[in-house]
Amino acid sequence: MPASTVPGTAAAEDAAEVVIVGAGPAGLVLGNLLLGAGVRCTVLERQSRAHVEQRARAGFLAANTVRVLTENGLADGLLKDGRQHDTCAFRTDRGEFHLDYGSLGRGEAHTVYPQQHLVRDLVAEFLARGGDLRFETPVVGITGITGDHPAVTAQSADGTLHRLSARFVAGGDGRHGTARTAVPAGAVRRYRRDHGVTWLALLAAAPQSMGPVAYAVHEDGFAGHMARTPDITRYYLQVPRGESPDARPDARIWADLAHRMRADRHGPLHEGPIVERRTVEMTSDVLDPIQYGRLFLVGDAAGLISPAAAKGANLAVMEAEILARGLTAALRGGDEQPLARYSADCLPRIWRAQEFSHWMINLLHGPAGSDDDAVFLRALQQARLESLQTSRRHQDHFAENYVGI
Numbered sequence: 001m002p003a004s005t006v007p008g009t010a011a012a013e014d015a016a017e018v019v020i021v022g023a024g025p026a027g028l029v030l031g032n033l034l035l036g037a038g039v040r041c042t043v044l045e046r047q048s049r050a051h052v053e054q055r056a057r058a059g060f061l062a063a064n065t066v067r068v069l070t071e072n073g074l075a076d077g078l079l080k081d082g083r084q085h086d087t088c089a090f091r092t093d094r095g096e097f098h099l100d101y102g103s104l105g106r107g108e109a110h111t112v113y114p115q116q117h118l119v120r121d122l123v124a125e126f127l128a129r130g131g132d133l134r135f136e137t138p139v140v141g142i143t144g145i146t147g148d149h150p151a152v153t154a155q156s157a158d159g160t161l162h163r164l165s166a167r168f169v170a171g172g173d174g175r176h177g178t179a180r181t182a183v184p185a186g187a188v189r190r191y192r193r194d195h196g197v198t199w200l201a202l203l204a205a206a207p208q209s210m211g212p213v214a215y216a217v218h219e220d221g222f223a224g225h226m227a228r229t230p231d232i233t234r235y236y237l238q239v240p241r242g243e244s245p246d247a248r249p250d251a252r253i254w255a256d257l258a259h260r261m262r263a264d265r266h267g268p269l270h271e272g273p274i275v276e277r278r279t280v281e282m283t284s285d286v287l288d289p290i291q292y293g294r295l296f297l298v299g300d301a302a303g304l305i306s307p308a309a310a311k312g313a314n315l316a317v318m319e320a321e322i323l324a325r326g327l328t329a330a331l332r333g334g335d336e337q338p339l340a341r342y343s344a345d346c347l348p349r350i351w352r353a354q355e356f357s358h359w360m361i362n363l364l365h366g367p368a369g370s371d372d373d374a375v376f377l378r379a380l381q382q383a384r385l386e387s388l389q390t391s392r393r394h395q396d397h398f399a400e401n402y403v404g405i
């Protein structure tokens, strides 16, 4: 394929109608939907195929996500191996209560399917559909966004720079990707919040310890339990900001988890080696708009949401579907109106998800300390939990937001 090797000095390779930066859930769902609609697209990914297919992150897919994937022939793996999940438990010093959210609200359940398996399926399908997917090809610049011929500069494994031109560019390269930086300062507004909470996110090579997702509210800090696969379980442990992921040995982690999850009262945890550990700071940001000229941001690149409500991958799929529809209308029907509405269509749902995630953070974490403020806020937290435990209307509202987008 001919391409210029020096950016800006020669004609760019006419790679595709749409160049997509990033092969995460956002970029790959978008790419598959575009290929399905007959739109030529190229996906450029910084990492290797093995890396993206093994990167463990999300696991809880909302009903809308499963619908989008099923309707577009992308759900074979998750329909075969995904597990339905419809109950969560809250543990406090007053005991435990369960919410069968699958029979509350709109009656929707989650499908538990590890994100890396979804990415593996999406890569395989994109290639099977004849898609152009280039691994180990980081994008280092995006230019011409406000003109008719935006171009992306990418670096091949041998260090050569290539320019690829397209009608549109989709930035699905996450929060620290190049797409965000291609938008000039001041062109979009960035809302952001640091929730002041840090989680140690753990994967344990052990079966789940109980059926439901469990959220433990404890004066020492939050602890969480979530299914992933029959042999791998995700746990979260709230830790002080700045603590190294390696600070706690495995034995201490299991002791802290058991203590905060009140295993003595509710049953022991199934322990196993901790196979992955990383700290995650609870931060959120939303860009408005999530488009600039011919560059469209999708997934974490468009906005970051704390993992407290398991919304990130689901928002990515929702945005990818809306963007695919807009790009297809523009490229196949000559109608740019849906594309012009991309931000306006996505942002209300993004803010709803942010609002719920923020509410979950306040539900699960009380401030430490004994000053008036902290004591007051912890009493509010207790009132919130009691309302959730006792009010059917509150439970319906929770379920609708927990599984919905």
Ligand code: RFL
Pocket: 021, 022, 023, 024, 025, 026, 027, 044, 045, 046, 047, 052, 056, 057, 058, 059, 060, 061, 115, 137, 138, 139, 140, 172, 173, 174, 175, 176, 177, 178, 201, 280, 298, 299, 300, 301, 307, 309, 310, 311, 312, 313, 314, 315, 316
């Ligand atoms: P991704 O998955 O980060 O993919 C972006 C891709 O872009 C590549 N890239 C570049 N490629 C080319 N050139 C460049 N310059 C590039 N820069 C970056 C990257 O290598 C990568 O392959 O973003 P995307 O597609 O927007 O997907 C977002 C989701 O990954 C994310 O929101 C979720 O994982 C968040 N999340 C969860 N979401 C859920 O819906 N349910 C969950 O249960 C859930 N659990 C989680 C989570 C995130 C977590 N962490 C690690 C923050 C649990 C955790 C611990």
